[in-house]
Amino acid sequence: MRTQAKSKKEPLYVLLISVHGLIRGEQLELGVDADTGGQCTYVLDLAKALAAHPQVAKVDLMTRLIDDPALAADYAQPEETLSQHARIIRFPCGPKRYMRKETLWPYLDQMVDRCLHYLRQQGRLPDVIHSHYADAGYVGRQLSMLLGIPLIHTGHSLGRPKQARLLSSGRKAANIEKQFNFERRIAEEEALMQHASLIVTSTRQEIELQYGMYPHPDPKRFKVIPPGTDTSRFSPPGRQAIAPAVEQSIYRFLQQPKKPMILCICRPEIRKNIKGLIAAYGNNLALQKRANLVLVAGCRDNIRALEKSQATVLNELLLDIDQYDLWGKVAIPKHHAQEAVPELYRMAAKSRGVFINAAFTEPFGLTLLEAAACGLPVIAPDDGGPRDILANCHHGLLVNTLDPIAMGDTLLAALSDKTRWRAWAKNGVLNVKRHYTWAGHVNKYVKEISALLHKQRKNWRKQQIALHQGKSPIPLAQHAFITDIDNTLLGRRDGQEALVAWLIDNVGYTVFGIATGRPVDSAIHILRKHRIPIPDVLITSVGSEIHYGLRRIPDIGWANHIRHLWRREDIQQALKAIPGIRLQSADNQREFKISYLVDPQVMPTVDDISQHLRGQGLHAQLIYSHGEFLDVLPIRASKGHAIRYLSYKWGLPLANFLVSGDSGNDIEMLTGDTMAVVVGNHSEDLAHLKGAPRVYFAEATHAHGILEGMQHYKFGIQPTKAQAHTHSQVIMEGR
Numbered sequence: 001m002r003t004q005a006k007s008k009k010e011p012l013y014v015l016l017i018s019v020h021g022l023i024r025g026e027q028l029e030l031g032v033d034a035d036t037g038g039q040c041t042y043v044l045d046l047a048k049a050l051a052a053h054p055q056v057a058k059v060d061l062m063t064r065l066i067d068d069p070a071l072a073a074d075y076a077q078p079e080e081t082l083s084q085h086a087r088i089i090r091f092p093c094g095p096k097r098y099m100r101k102e103t104l105w106p107y108l109d110q111m112v113d114r115c116l117h118y119l120r121q122q123g124r125l126p127d128v129i130h131s132h133y134a135d136a137g138y139v140g141r142q143l144s145m146l147l148g149i150p151l152i153h154t155g156h157s158l159g160r161p162k163q164a165r166l167l168s169s170g171r172k173a174a175n176i177e178k179q180f181n182f183e184r185r186i187a188e189e190e191a192l193m194q195h196a197s198l199i200v201t202s203t204r205q206e207i208e209l210q211y212g213m214y215p216h217p218d219p220k221r222f223k224v225i226p227p228g229t230d231t232s233r234f235s236p237p238g239r240q241a242i243a244p245a246v247e248q249s250i251y252r253f254l255q256q257p258k259k260p261m262i263l264c265i266c267r268p269e270i271r272k273n274i275k276g277l278i279a280a281y282g283n284n285l286a287l288q289k290r291a292n293l294v295l296v297a298g299c300r301d302n303i304r305a306l307e308k309s310q311a312t313v314l315n316e317l318l319l320d321i322d323q324y325d326l327w328g329k330v331a332i333p334k335h336h337a338q339e340a341v342p343e344l345y346r347m348a349a350k351s352r353g354v355f356i357n358a359a360f361t362e363p364f365g366l367t368l369l370e371a372a373a374c375g376l377p378v379i380a381p382d383d384g385g386p387r388d389i390l391a392n393c394h395h396g397l398l399v400n401t402l403d404p405i406a407m408g409d410t411l412l413a414a415l416s417d418k419t420r421w422r423a424w425a426k427n428g429v430l431n432v433k434r435h436y437t438w439a440g441h442v443n444k445y446v447k448e449i450s451a452l453l454h455k456q457r458k459n460w461r462k463q464q465i466a467l468h469q470g471k472s473p474i475p476l477a478q479h480a481f482i483t484d485i486d487n488t489l490l491g492r493r494d495g496q497e498a499l500v501a502w503l504i505d506n507v508g509y510t511v512f513g514i515a516t517g518r519p520v521d522s523a524i525h526i527l528r529k530h531r532i533p534i535p536d537v538l539i540t541s542v543g544s545e546i547h548y549g550l551r552r553i554p555d556i557g558w559a560n561h562i563r564h565l566w567r568r569e570d571i572q573q574a575l576k577a578i579p580g581i582r583l584q585s586a587d588n589q590r591e592f593k594i595s596y597l598v599d600p601q602v603m604p605t606v607d608d609i610s611q612h613l614r615g616q617g618l619h620a621q622l623i624y625s626h627g628e629f630l631d632v633l634p635i636r637a638s639k640g641h642a643i644r645y646l647s648y649k650w651g652l653p654l655a656n657f658l659v660s661g662d663s664g665n666d667i668e669m670l671t672g673d674t675m676a677v678v679v680g681n682h683s684e685d686l687a688h689l690k691g692a693p694r695v696y697f698a699e700a701t702h703a704h705g706i707l708e709g710m711q712h713y714k715f716g717i718q719p720t721k722a723q724a725h726t727h728s729q730v731i732m733e734g735r
């Protein structure tokens with residue numbers, strides 16, 4: 001299969017990623033915990049609206065597969081259809097059970113790998129990847145780098161402002177780090193700001209005040225595209241009666257249920273300031289007389305069984321209701337179904353009540369749009385999202401939510417002026433349709449993406465990137481050819497040229513890779529010198545690093561994999577005691593490789609050195625070569641392991657790999673399921689492989705030997721004379 005440059009008109013394939021929380025097509029469970037709120041509904045609405053756009057052919061919303069007896073089986077379905085062009089795809093990520101987002105970081109690489117396999121099955125790569133929140137940002141950034149596809153990112157909520165808020169509330173840095181894993185999150189957010197081609201925000205203030213807390217935000221990468229709300233669900237009350245079950249779920253708490261409702265819908269989270277709201281209501285007797293307070297703060301069976309931070313919010317809530325003696329005036333329903341949510345807004349509108357968002361800060365605030373669409377005026381924090389929304393919708397008032405007395409007074413004033421109330425209700429319904437529809441969002445979004453892709457295509461043309469255009473060929477290629485460099489690929493000029501012609505003929509069909517002891521810079525330098533196109537995959541420093549293509553994108557998954565038990569500093573320290581070895585120059589030292597020069601007369605045996613390290617509780621592999629070098633590597637790092645990892649990661653069977661080598665450090669990659677070729681000029685340490693299954697010993701030497709092996713295995717599309725003339729052109733492009 002050959003990778004093609006995309007024609008301008010071809011409709012788009014968008015891959016959305018939102019890892020945490022609970023996402024399904026119907027009956028979203030929102031407010032269940034701190035991770036199930038606005039973002040879940042945002043990504044689902046976005047997926048559906050995008051798929052309805054005429055320029056979009058396909059939308060996949062990738063999320064975590066959760067197989068938890070405490071939850072509906074829906075979250076364990078690998079695929080769910082949302083509409084003709086949109087679906088949810090779910091991949092495992094760590095343990096099967098539900099986990100809060102801060103604990104998912106160690107497992108995210110699994111999603112990257114599963115997605116690569118999935119794309120292979122699809123036979124098509126997305127045009128853009130769009131990640132939501134920092135965890136999905138990590139997955140999206142890896143995929144974007146590995147595949148050469150632009151990344152769009154939406155933060156929804158950022159680590160630095162949250163960390164600053166928690167610190168200023170008096171919490172200890174070490175405790176909040178333990179609970180929220182800020183270091184990892186903020187590092188990823190910084191990386192995303194460098195890597196993403198486009199960052200979509202809901203407001204301008206989000207760019208200035210939130211992203212502004214990070215180093216060097218590049219204003220050109222940001223685009224404000226506010227979300228929409230689903231007006232087919234959220235609509236004004238009209239004449240229809242409210243569903244009796246919904247009414248009942250509220251009335252059962254209230255002494256005078258027909259009074260106006262002050263409605264608050266939010267996740268039970270400290271930032272949402274439910275405590276301040278109770279104080280506002282509890283301290284204002286006139287307000288209590290005028291209206292009931294209805295708090296919809298997620299669903300609960302047993303507060304004691306909830307996660308600690310939510311349990312604290314709800315416990316405080318109950319204690320505060322008791323302290324102000326608000327029994328009979330406050331409703332706090334235990335459960336609500338998703339179809340009940342619009343009904344709750346309508347019920348509040350019918351009662352001539354108001355909606356309140358009492359949060360200390362609110363990046364955007366989807367509930368304010370939902371209320372507007374249902375004809376319910378709002379009181380909201382004088383902060384980013386609400387400021388923009390109220391400036392557009394004119395459906396209520398802003399208030400200082402840090403001041404409970406001001407909040408109480410503002411609520412009372414809003415409920416008392418009937419003419420103003422009617423104007424707000426009308427404004428909300430009209431203006432939300434004018435400013436906040438998903439169709440409007442998606443129109444702007446598709447224009448931005450199209451401009452981005454257009455610019456990128458132009459760049460590719462300018463750079464004339466080697467064998468293919470920008471996107472990686474690996475996910476769709478059927479075969480891989482991986483070779484050692486020195487004395488295998490290189491060594492005879494005529495052989496090299498014939499091999500380059502073969503590579504050109506096999507573009508898109510075969511992945512081209514090298515596996516070498518050289519560090520990556522040195523490998524690229526020598527390949528350029530010999531006019532060999534830059535490989536799709538570079539396994540370097542004896543398998544301790546993997547990079548991709550011209551841009552040398554590192555495979556972070558591999559680094560994470562081999563980091564296991566690797567204590568570089570301690571190993572280097574322990575080896576100081578070994579006679580007959582001295583460190584090679586700094587440019588030969590890598591994060592996962594310590595290299596020594598050896599005096600064979602003095603150095604103890606490799607087994608003795610291994611034992612010395614083991615005695616100190618250290619784990620490493622020692623590779624002794626050519627009687628003069630000693631490389632110390634993590635136990636999982638080697639050329640052979642790297643090839644097996646690539647096979648697994650990219651979903652390409654090991655049997656479809658042709659590998660070639662000449663010496664001892666190639667043994668591991670030459671044995672096993674691969675199609676192995678040992679070149680004619682091989683060293684003695686490979687002789688014992690003669691007769692081993694799937695190991696071909698070529699007569700010819702160097703690159704000629706590789707080509708002989710390819711013929712033996714009938715590997716690849718064989719070169720034709722007509723195609724061979726493109727050779728010099730590609731070499732130039734590869735430089």
Ligand SMILES: O=c1ccn([C@@H]2O[C@H](COP(=O)(O)OP(=O)(O)O[C@H]3O[C@H](CO)[C@@H](O)[C@H](O)[C@H]3O)[C@@H](O)[C@H]2O)c(=O)[nH]1
Nearest residue numbers: 030031037038039156266267296297298363364365366367
């Ligand atoms: O018990 C509940 C609580 C919430 N919701 C729904 O959950 C959503 C909450 O969204 P939002 O008010 O925007 O708040 P967050 O959950 O905090 O969402 C985050 O992400 C949103 C989308 O980017 C931003 O609008 C917010 O500012 C940001 O804090 C709304 O659809 C609510 O109707 C429920 O259905 N039941």
Ligand SMILES: O=P(O)(O)OC[C@H]1O[C@](O)(CO)[C@@H](O)[C@@H]1O
Nearest residue numbers: 035036037038039040156157162
């Ligand atoms: O408190 P945090 O970690 O900043 O996150 C806020 C959360 O709000 C949500 O958007 C609610 O859906 C989450 O997805 C997001 O994780």
